[in-house]
Amino acid sequence: MAIRLDYTNMLGDVVEGGVPVADWESARRDFASVRAKVGALRAKGVLGFLDLPDDRKLAGSVTTFAKAAAGKFDDVVILGIGGSALGPIAIRTALLAPNWNALSTSERGGQPRLHVLDNVDPRTIDALLNRLDLSRSLFVVTSKSGGTAETMAQYLVVRGRLDAKLGGRATEHIVFITDPKSGALRPLSIAERIPALDIPPMVGGRYSVLTPVGTLPAALVGVDVGAMLEGAGDMAKRCESESLERNPAAIFATLQHAADVKRGRHIHVLMPYSDPLRDMADWFVQLWAESLGKHRKDGDAGFGPTPLAALGATDQHSQVQLFMEGPPDKTITFLTVANRKADVQIPSLHHDVKELAYLGNHRLGELLDIEHRATAGALARRGRPNMTLQLDAADAWHLGALFMFLECATIHAAMLYDVDPLNQPGVELGKQFTYAILGRPGSDEARREWDALPKPNPERIV
Amino acid sequence: MAIRLDYTNMLGDVVEGGVPVADWESARRDFASVRAKVGALRAKGVLGFLDLPDDRKLAGSVTTFAKAAAGKFDDVVILGIGGSALGPIAIRTALLAPNWNALSTSERGGQPRLHVLDNVDPRTIDALLNRLDLSRSLFVVTSKSGGTAETMAQYLVVRGRLDAKLGGRATEHIVFITDPKSGALRPLSIAERIPALDIPPMVGGRYSVLTPVGTLPAALVGVDVGAMLEGAGDMAKRCESESLERNPAAIFATLQHAADVKRGRHIHVLMPYSDPLRDMADWFVQLWAESLGKHRKDGDAGFGPTPLAALGATDQHSQVQLFMEGPPDKTITFLTVANRKADVQIPSLHHDVKELAYLGNHRLGELLDIEHRATAGALARRGRPNMTLQLDAADAWHLGALFMFLECATIHAAMLYDVDPLNQPGVELGKQFTYAILGRPGSDEARREWDALPKPNPERIV
Numbered sequence: 001m002a003i004r005l006d007y008t009n010m011l012g013d014v015v016e017g018g019v020p021v022a023d024w025e026s027a028r029r030d031f032a033s034v035r036a037k038v039g040a041l042r043a044k045g046v047l048g049f050l051d052l053p054d055d056r057k058l059a060g061s062v063t064t065f066a067k068a069a070a071g072k073f074d075d076v077v078i079l080g081i082g083g084s085a086l087g088p089i090a091i092r093t094a095l096l097a098p099n100w101n102a103l104s105t106s107e108r109g110g111q112p113r114l115h116v117l118d119n120v121d122p123r124t125i126d127a128l129l130n131r132l133d134l135s136r137s138l139f140v141v142t143s144k145s146g147g148t149a150e151t152m153a154q155y156l157v158v159r160g161r162l163d164a165k166l167g168g169r170a171t172e173h174i175v176f177i178t179d180p181k182s183g184a185l186r187p188l189s190i191a192e193r194i195p196a197l198d199i200p201p202m203v204g205g206r207y208s209v210l211t212p213v214g215t216l217p218a219a220l221v222g223v224d225v226g227a228m229l230e231g232a233g234d235m236a237k238r239c240e241s242e243s244l245e246r247n248p249a250a251i252f253a254t255l256q257h258a259a260d261v262k263r264g265r266h267i268h269v270l271m272p273y274s275d276p277l278r279d280m281a282d283w284f285v286q287l288w289a290e291s292l293g294k295h296r297k298d299g300d301a302g303f304g305p306t307p308l309a310a311l312g313a314t315d316q317h318s319q320v321q322l323f324m325e326g327p328p329d330k331t332i333t334f335l336t337v338a339n340r341k342a343d344v345q346i347p348s349l350h351h352d353v354k355e356l357a358y359l360g361n362h363r364l365g366e367l368l369d370i371e372h373r374a375t376a377g378a379l380a381r382r383g384r385p386n387m388t389l390q391l392d393a394a395d396a397w398h399l400g401a402l403f404m405f406l407e408c409a410t411i412h413a414a415m416l417y418d419v420d421p422l423n424q425p426g427v428e429l430g431k432q433f434t435y436a437i438l439g440r441p442g443s444d445e446a447r448r449e450w451d452a453l454p455k456p457n458p459e460r461i462v
Numbered sequence: 463m464a465i466r467l468d469y470t471n472m473l474g475d476v477v478e479g480g481v482p483v484a485d486w487e488s489a490r491r492d493f494a495s496v497r498a499k500v501g502a503l504r505a506k507g508v509l510g511f512l513d514l515p516d517d518r519k520l521a522g523s524v525t526t527f528a529k530a531a532a533g534k535f536d537d538v539v540i541l542g543i544g545g546s547a548l549g550p551i552a553i554r555t556a557l558l559a560p561n562w563n564a565l566s567t568s569e570r571g572g573q574p575r576l577h578v579l580d581n582v583d584p585r586t587i588d589a590l591l592n593r594l595d596l597s598r599s600l601f602v603v604t605s606k607s608g609g610t611a612e613t614m615a616q617y618l619v620v621r622g623r624l625d626a627k628l629g630g631r632a633t634e635h636i637v638f639i640t641d642p643k644s645g646a647l648r649p650l651s652i653a654e655r656i657p658a659l660d661i662p663p664m665v666g667g668r669y670s671v672l673t674p675v676g677t678l679p680a681a682l683v684g685v686d687v688g689a690m691l692e693g694a695g696d697m698a699k700r701c702e703s704e705s706l707e708r709n710p711a712a713i714f715a716t717l718q719h720a721a722d723v724k725r726g727r728h729i730h731v732l733m734p735y736s737d738p739l740r741d742m743a744d745w746f747v748q749l750w751a752e753s754l755g756k757h758r759k760d761g762d763a764g765f766g767p768t769p770l771a772a773l774g775a776t777d778q779h780s781q782v783q784l785f786m787e788g789p790p791d792k793t794i795t796f797l798t799v800a801n802r803k804a805d806v807q808i809p810s811l812h813h814d815v816k817e818l819a820y821l822g823n824h825r826l827g828e829l830l831d832i833e834h835r836a837t838a839g840a841l842a843r844r845g846r847p848n849m850t851l852q853l854d855a856a857d858a859w860h861l862g863a864l865f866m867f868l869e870c871a872t873i874h875a876a877m878l879y880d881v882d883p884l885n886q887p888g889v890e891l892g893k894q895f896t897y898a899i900l901g902r903p904g905s906d907e908a909r910r911e912w913d914a915l916p917k918p919n920p921e922r923i924v
Contacts, residue, residue, distance in 0.1 A: 008919040082779025098589040102564040107593075119776045120833075121737035122806040122826040127560040131569075147817045150775055153808050153829055156821055160809035184817035248924045266789070267729070267768060275583035286780035293784030304788045306729060308770065313612055314581045316889060317544025318748035322755030324888035326766045327728070344584040346615050347622035355609045355646035358902035359618055364584040367615055367900070371582075374895035377915050381891065426786035427778060429843065433836035438829070440820035453839050457470040462710045 003235065003401050005248045007387040009380040010255045010331070016383035017265075017328050019258040027254045031244040034254075037415040046422055048202030049407055052210040053233030053400075059225065061197055062212050065175065066219035073138040074105070076220045077128070078116040079154040080142035080213070082290075084177075085118035086283040087209030087403075088217040092116070093279040094399050095223050111222045112138075120150045125157060134165045134173065138220070142177040142213050144199045146184030149434060177212045204422045206287050209403050224396045231400035239408035249408035252333070252387070256305065256409075257416040259331045259385060266305045269323065272335035273312035273372040276394040277402075280335065281309030284406055291410045291421040304417065313371040320375060324382055332379060332386040335402075336372055337394045340365045465697065465863050467710045469849040471842045472717045472793070478845035479727075479790050481720040489716045493706040496716075499877040508884055510664030511869055514672040515695030515862075521687065523659050524674050527637065528681035535600040536567070538682045539590070540578040541616040542604035542675070544752075546639075547580035548745040549671030549865075550679040554578070555741040556861050557685050573684045574600075582612045587619060596627045596635065600682070604639040604675050606661045608646030611896060639674045666884045668749050671865050686858045693862035701870035711870035714795070714849070718767065718871075719878040721793045721847060728767045731785065734797035735774035735834040738856040739864075742797065743771030746868055753872045753883040766879065775833040782837060786844055794841060794848040797864075798834055799856045802827045 012018040041047055052058070078088050092114050097103060101113040117125060139158050143151045162170035176196040178185040189196035197212035199205075208214070210232055215225045241247040244254065259265035268288065270281045285307040293304030310319050312334065323330055346367070348360025359367070372388070379386050389405070391398040414421035432446035474480040503509055514520070540550050554576050559565060563575040579587060601620050605613045624632035638658040640647040651658035659674040661667075670676070672694055677687045703709040706716065721727035730750065732743045747769040755766030772781050774796065785792055808829070810822025821829070834850070841848050851867070853860040876883030894908035 004923055006918050006923045008916065008922045011922070014916045014919070081776055085776070086780070098586050099563065099593075101561065103593075119737055119773065120826045120830050122802060122804065122830075124560045124737045125826060126804060126806050131561075131565075145817075148779075149821065149829070149833075150779075152818050153821050153824075153826060156808050156811055156818060157806055157826065159811055163811075184815050188812065188815060246924060251924060266791075275581055275586045282780075289781045289784040289788075290779075293788035295787050302787050302789045304784055306768075306770070306784060306788065306791070308768070311581065314543055314547070316892060317610075317612075317752075318548070318744075319751045320892065321886040321888040322751040322766055322768060324891070325757050325764050326751075326755035326768065327764045329728075329768070340584060342584065342588060344588050344619055346618050349618055349621060350650065353646050353650060354903070355607075356614050356618060358897070358900055359611065359615050362615075362900060364582045364587060364615060364619065367611065367896075368582050368584075370899045371611075371892070371896055374899060374912075375892045377895050377912060378892040381911070381915060382888075424783040426783040426844075429786070430778060430782065430833070430837045430840040433839050434829075434833055435820070437832045437836060438820055438824060441816070449843070450836075450839060453843060454470065454476045456468050457476070460470045460473070461466055461468045462708060462713060 001231070001397055002392050003248070003398060003405060004390045005251060005387060006390065007251060007255055009376060010259070010385045010387045015380045015385045017263060018385040019255055020262060023258045023262050024254075027258060028244045031250065032242065034250065034412060034415045035242050038411055041411070045202050046204070047411065048200050049204070049207035049210065050236055052203065053229045053236055053404075055200070058198060058200065058211065059215065059229060062215045062219050062225060065195065065197060065216065069138060069220060072136070073112045073220075074136040075113045075115060075132050076138050076140060076217065077132070078114070078140045078142060078217055079151050079158065080116070081118055081148060081150045083206040083208055083286060084142035084151070084213055085116050086279075086286050087214040088114070089116050089118070090279040090283045091214055091218050091223065091399065092221075094276045094394055095218070095396055096221060098275070109222065112220060114217060114221050117154055120153055125154065129158070129161055134162055137173060139174050140177060140216060141174060141185065143185060144179050144183065144205050144208070146178055146186070146188075149431070152184075175216070177216060206290055207407050209283070210400065218396075227396040228400035231397035232404040235401040235404040236408065239405065249405050250412045252405075252409040253412035253416060255387065256331060257413055260305050263328070265329055265331050265385065267308055267330040268305050269308045269310050269330055269332040270335065271310035271312050271315065271332055273368055274335060274337045274394060277335050277337070278311050280402065281311070285309050287406060287410050290424050291414055292417055292419055294419055294423070294426060296419060304419070312375065313368060316371065316375060323384060324379060328383065330384065332384065334372055334376060334386065334388040336369065336388055336390045338390055338392045463693070463859055464854050465710070465860060465867060466852045467713060467849060468852065469713060469717055471838060472721070472847045472849045477842045477847050479725060480847040481717055482724060485720045485724050486716075489720060490706045493712065494704065496712065496874060496877045497704055500873055503873070507664050508666070509873065510662050511666070511669035511672065512698050514665065515691045515698055515866075517662070520660060520662065520673065521677065521691060524677045524681050524687060527657065527659060527678065531600060531682060534598070535574045536598040537575045537577060537594050538600050538602060538679065539594070539620075540576070540602045540604060540679055541613050541620065542578070543580055543610060543612045544748060545668040545670055546604035546613070546675055547578050548741075548748050549676040550576070551578050551580070552741040552745045553676055553680050553685065553861065554683075556738045556856055557680070557858055558683060560737070571684065574682065576679060576683050579616055582615055587616065591620070591623055596624055599635060601636050602639060602678060603636060603647065605647060606641050606645065606667050606670070608640055608648070608650070611893070614646075637678070639678060668752055669869050671745070672862065680858075689858040690862035693859035694866040697863040697866040698870065701867065711867050712874045714867075714871040715874035715878060717849065718793060719875055722767050725790070727791055727793050727847065729770055729792040730767050731770045731772050731792055731794040732797065733772035733774050733777065733794055735830055736797060736799045736856060739797050739799070740773050742864065743773070747771050749868060749872050750875075752886050753876055754879055754881055756881055756885070756888060758881060766881070774837065775830055778833065778837060785846060786841060790845065792846070794846065796834055796838060796848065796850040798831065798850055798852045800852055800854045
């Protein structure tokens with residue numbers, strides 16, 4: 001059980017456009033100061049995600065709830081957006097059978113379906129709610145602050161339908177995941193006797209996948225949450241190393257940062273060569289974009305790398321042309337799986353057709369791995385730096401480790417970029433404008449700013 | 463029935479970081495030369511996609527096949543990758559009911575399920591094939607050249623299973639979509655009497671969604687292909703206008719190009735505020751990346767904008783922080799829908815909770831639209847240029863028009879960027895390396911180049 005990072009192709013002595021070795025050496029020398037900054041942040045208590053693997057009480061609350069819920073529900077529906085949705089989606093894709101929600105109860109081993117409503121499009125929500133047997137459905141409402149407009153709107157719609165259908169028993173079909181004290185959901189949970197699980201105050205929303213935000217959905221469909229936390233704990237320890245060469249998250253962060261500021265490679269691609277890991281890329285995009293993309297001081301022009309999700313081999317027929325021959329502004333990190341549970345033999349047929357004959361007697365997983373190696377090699381040959389993160393298997397242990405790896409990498413990167421990895425001040429104005437247009441009390445100032453904006457110009461509408 | 467482009471927020475007199483009005487004016491003056499270049503390309507016959515709305519013979523072949531197939535199949539499986547998969551996926555998400563493949567036969571109105579195998583991960587393929595009733599399944603094998611390794615590997619696996627299960631009747635469960643003359647699949651179709659539909663030679667793979675590549679999957683699940691082609695035809699006419707201000711595709715291309723070369727805004731985000739349109743963003747990414755990202759001459763450093771897929775309102779909790787406060791290197795194009803078939807009322811509950819009370823008696827679709835306007839306004843206020851493409855409805859007519867709009871925009875952009883929008887030379891090396899590792903005859907030279915590549919350095923693996 002291990003995750004390995006191979007960064008051979010990231011350095012300038014191997015790949016023409018890579019990080020200059022001198023910069024890598026100087027990063028090694030400066031690493032103590034980076035670690036000191038991480039340590040200071042941890043001492044402030046704001047890196048609570050690092051403590052989650054050891055939080056047995058929190059994990060116990062999940063297990064207890066899941067045990068009590070077992071057998072009661074055919075459908076589990078997550079109401080959440082951003083980090084509250086991307087984690088459960090990544091877990092579902094990685095650890096459940098493909099097309100889980102289309103499988104029969106017996107194909108699912110008796111576990112419920114798992115739906116994630118990550119948006120407020122009425123078509124999606126209406127279609128799902130009309131199909132569910134509400135008396136056999138559980139709604140997991142995830143919002144740390146209880147103030148997320150989209151999630152609260154979803155909750156109100158669901159609550160209305162549950163009340164109409166189930167009356168006083170409606171609250172037995174809801175569970176909140178929220179801050180233990182503050183926010184709108186906690187008092188509601190007390191007043192209405194709706195069970196609520198905690199997101200510890202010192203765990204930021206986008207670092208919350210190993211809290212009940214991710215572990216409750218996982219536990220409700222039978223995922224081994226203990227193994228997930230164990231893998232995360234193992235990785236957390238590795239990423240505490242004070243030696244850069246032994247700290248995989250810090251290596252990843254250091255190389256991405258150096259490739260950006262020294263080489264202008266400010267677009268950071270994450271490209272799993274694995275269907276189970278495909279939605280990890282979107283989870284990473286949120287983490288990297290929201291943590292690192294921001295002003296460093298008032299009035300600066302803006303700052304931060306742009307993460308990009310891709311999928312191998314699929315994107316060899318889409319984005320790889322650009323990665324290979326586009327501007328030298330990207331790094332590519334591949335995610336691969338060493339041991340597949342089962343592979344599929346390609347039968348040897350049509351021996352006379354040269355486009356088909358050479359494929360016979362190889363295996364699909366082998367082809368996927370070869371395509372990864374060929375793409376990595378071709379990128380290196382063309383001066384495009386890349387690295388590969390290899391999981392021994394796509395299971396709960398390794399997924400937990402991968403979440404932790406990317407979270408630790410983000411914190412280290414934030415220290416190098418000199419930004420606060422925990423806030424997201426840029427989204428506030430849009431929220432205020434939304435409140436103003438909806439007429440939420442207290443949004444008069446935003447309303448004035450909104451009204452002063454330029455209006456659509458009919459001459460510039462075609 | 464219409465699509466409108468509002469580009470008010472793209473210009474520098476409205477948004478601080480927008481395209482300078484002087485550059486816009488000069489683009490208008492130079493537009494005749496751009497149109498002349500498009501005309502020259504069309505005269506060469508390589509822009510065959512423009513003629514697809516009028517190709518009744520091709521559309522007829524699709525209708526005939528779909529009619530004959532009606533009632534025979536419960537599952538339609540597309541084998542394809544890149545353009546051959548992204549189009550069918552976008553069509554499925556936009557035009558079929560949400561979670562189509564999880565619906566019962568009656569919920570699907572008797573239409574078959576639609577699966578798209580866009581990768582060679584053995585887990586996905588094995589899981590699907592094990593679940594299907596092969597005697598009620600149709601496999602659509604899409605490859606223009608018949609040389610796509612991934613699709614051919616999928617085909618061989620499927621063919622092996624069909625032969626084993628159905629013997630001589632296996633070929634009744636396969637249809638090829640390929641070049642009418644050249645390539646590996648056409649002779650195979652003749653030799654084995656497998657039906658084959660055409661991708662016209664002058665339609666490039668990533669411009670092929672309105673050929674049977676997209677229209678056959680659509681027709682097989684009951685989509686109104688005639689309406690789709692009609693919408694596309696309407697848009698093709700609009701995008702022939704010699705007046706820039708009346709040519710929506712050219713406006714889009716001109717503004718993206720000017721924002722890039724004049725303002726360094728080389729990351730072009732497409733952000734639908736609509737679940738049905740969410741997979742259009744991935745389809746656009748392939749089209750824009752593969753058409754525009756390439757060398758202009760041998761040995762240059764690389765060139766082209768980077769497209770980025772996002773989703774509203776979801777990404778307000780992910781990428782929008784970066785769009786708002788990150789580097790001023792992006793434009794954002796929103797995709798919205800004016801008329802939703804049905805909206806969902808948000809009930810007025812919990813009047814005493816301020817985080818919930820203001821949402822009551824609004825509607826979910828209204829919230830989604832308000833969030834789009836708020837985000838566009840906030841981006842504009844922060845000097846982030848953006849535009850909005852609004853569809854009257856997310857139906858077959860508008861989807862066809864949208865495909866055509868983006869294809870025409872890509873051709874116009876290629877003329878401005880001075881690149882060939884139809885080739886993808888950058889992916890060749892990776893293909894050759896794959897052939898070399900698999901031992902395909904004739905790949906000795908690639909094998910030598912592969913063997914000469916630097917090997918993984920154990921000291922750089924952690």
